[in-house]
Amino acid sequence: MAMPAPQLGHFGLPRTLNEPMRNYEPKSSDRAGLQAAVDSMLASAPFDVPLIINGQAVQSGKTAQQLNPSNHSQALCRYQEADANLTRKAIDGALAAKKDWEAMPFADRAAIFLKAADLIAGKYRFPLMAATMLGQGKNVWQAEIDAAAETCDFLRFGVKFVDELYKVQPSEHAKGMYNRMEYRALEGFIFAISPFNFTAIAANLVGVPTLVGNVAVWKPSPMAIYSNYLIYKIFEEAGMPPGVIQFVPGPAEEIATAAIEHKFFAGLHFTGSTHVFRHLWKQIASNMDKYTGYPRIVGETGGKNFHLVHPSADVDTAVHQAVRGAFEYQGQKCSALSRLYVPQSLWSKPGGFKEKLLASLQSISQGPVEDFKHFMGPVIAKHSFDKIISLIEAAKKDGGKIIAGGTGDDSKGFYVKPTVIETTDPRSVTMINEIFGPVVTIYAYPDNEFEETCHLIDTTTEYALTGSIFAQDRSAVVKATNLLRNSSGMFYINGKCTGAVVGQQPFGGARASGTNDKAGSMQVFLRFVSARTISESFLPIDTHLYPSNLV
Ligand SMILES: NC(=O)c1ccc[n+]([C@@H]2O[C@H](COP(=O)([O-])OP(=O)(O)OC[C@H]3O[C@@H](n4cnc5c(N)ncnc54)[C@H](O)[C@@H]3O)[C@@H](O)[C@H]2O)c1
Numbered sequence: 001m002a003m004p005a006p007q008l009g010h011f012g013l014p015r016t017l018n019e020p021m022r023n024y025e026p027k028s029s030d031r032a033g034l035q036a037a038v039d040s041m042l043a044s045a046p047f048d049v050p051l052i053i054n055g056q057a058v059q060s061g062k063t064a065q066q067l068n069p070s071n072h073s074q075a076l077c078r079y080q081e082a083d084a085n086l087t088r089k090a091i092d093g094a095l096a097a098k099k100d101w102e103a104m105p106f107a108d109r110a111a112i113f114l115k116a117a118d119l120i121a122g123k124y125r126f127p128l129m130a131a132t133m134l135g136q137g138k139n140v141w142q143a144e145i146d147a148a149a150e151t152c153d154f155l156r157f158g159v160k161f162v163d164e165l166y167k168v169q170p171s172e173h174a175k176g177m178y179n180r181m182e183y184r185a186l187e188g189f190i191f192a193i194s195p196f197n198f199t200a201i202a203a204n205l206v207g208v209p210t211l212v213g214n215v216a217v218w219k220p221s222p223m224a225i226y227s228n229y230l231i232y233k234i235f236e237e238a239g240m241p242p243g244v245i246q247f248v249p250g251p252a253e254e255i256a257t258a259a260i261e262h263k264f265f266a267g268l269h270f271t272g273s274t275h276v277f278r279h280l281w282k283q284i285a286s287n288m289d290k291y292t293g294y295p296r297i298v299g300e301t302g303g304k305n306f307h308l309v310h311p312s313a314d315v316d317t318a319v320h321q322a323v324r325g326a327f328e329y330q331g332q333k334c335s336a337l338s339r340l341y342v343p344q345s346l347w348s349k350p351g352g353f354k355e356k357l358l359a360s361l362q363s364i365s366q367g368p369v370e371d372f373k374h375f376m377g378p379v380i381a382k383h384s385f386d387k388i389i390s391l392i393e394a395a396k397k398d399g400g401k402i403i404a405g406g407t408g409d410d411s412k413g414f415y416v417k418p419t420v421i422e423t424t425d426p427r428s429v430t431m432i433n434e435i436f437g438p439v440v441t442i443y444a445y446p447d448n449e450f451e452e453t454c455h456l457i458d459t460t461t462e463y464a465l466t467g468s469i470f471a472q473d474r475s476a477v478v479k480a481t482n483l484l485r486n487s488s489g490m491f492y493i494n495g496k497c498t499g500a501v502v503g504q505q506p507f508g509g510a511r512a513s514g515t516n517d518k519a520g521s522m523q524v525f526l527r528f529v530s531a532r533t534i535s536e537s538f539l540p541i542d543t544h545l546y547p548s549n550l551v
């Protein structure tokens, strides 16, 4: 029998701070270091990526490629694909690894996560950023936000949140009793499915459940394999025991079905599109009778995010924040701005919102991410390029007027120009559907219909992820805050609707946008534990009768 591991002290933690952002300005050593990492990755690609089952590299013999979206003739990696049998093998291995992992003292689990963050902040910062740039089409700044800062923040703040969670204990103990709460991992394994657009989110989807003692079977996105593989290798170097995380890229339906049909499926940690999440939820429901417990389902999904500009707004700020919110990372953040409501007076007056917006688009350059100067790069793949262009066409048919962009070029990379659509129908096709590309639709509302516009925003789409109010008038801020209470899980005042920072703005949306378990907070950890109350009595009793029973 393994010796139980003692933890002979209530250990504190290093102070938790957001990872400082670097600027990569011309001639800086950071810029030179990152450029060298990008150049060397381009020269050495394609890399070979195995499956990782029980800590071993596995060659399934079935391969696929992750392309560079800036230049789709180039593959970043060739990766092995799992199938149902290999997924079941990964599940068995994860379940075997669970006992020792869950029994490991928290300080030791925490040390692995803190070390992984330090490895990312230092030695692996540039390679992980380069993999995110070349594989997921992020420019330097977006890669720094994601692969460097947010990934470190999820790992370090995660440790702090779990430390706080473990300290939530019963405050009362009747005389002769001692009450405790033990935050057990779930019985079984967690199935983590990650999206392409954030390396940090992928790390967090496996990081959250495993930090609290679960084991995870991880199906990464086919469009983020190489950066996600590096995350796996960093966890491994930081001391993650073999089998705790199983890395199984491959056909989504087949892998998901093998995982969801398993008796010990204990939870889904998903980020991706709404329709996939709904499909998975139904699949889980239809397998309910097989499970040992009630699986936890956590999913953060799509958005149709808004900026509402009030007549009192600072117009320059609202314009610049709209450009950043809609076009940074080509609009491929779940939080990206996609519906913009501007009062008619501000919109069309000479030198007003419209003119300023169109002028600021002139300074946007777009091209391959290895050329650091570009504000915008490619969208992720052919299927998204086609979907975005077809939605722009649908908007035109629906009466939308393209006032900027509207075209794309997929001959070398998947480039869609920053596109602005003006509509007079606030419920037209691109006001309702998630596009996940650099497209924003503007509705200029009558100045005297501010409250009606709040109602319109609230009822236009099924999503409720992020939204912002731009106003100097405090009563407008208060009105919007109240009227838009359920329209988003993230509400910003005079700031753009993207760019949540771990430890500062816990992230998640409601309605069709997800279960709103708030990534980057203590709340999400609660979903992956099943608390056991332990109540100990010290004193013997000598009768089953109570004084009230006495005569
Ligand atoms: N709310 C959030 O926090 C958040 C964050 C990032 C992205 N997103 C959303 O993610 C979407 C973009 O990411 P994406 O294109 O990678 O999403 P996606 O839904 O296409 O894919 C996400 C993951 O699900 C897998 N998948 C696809 N079909 C599946 C199936 N039938 N069964 C099991 N797995 C399946 C994919 O292979 C991938 O790993 C957008 O809708 C965006 O809004 C949401």
Ligand SMILES: N[C@@H](CCC=O)C(=O)O
Binding pocket: 197, 198, 332, 333, 334, 335, 497, 498, 499, 500, 501, 507
């Ligand atoms: N943290 C991101 C959201 C991630 C979605 O893709 C933001 O707020 O910009």
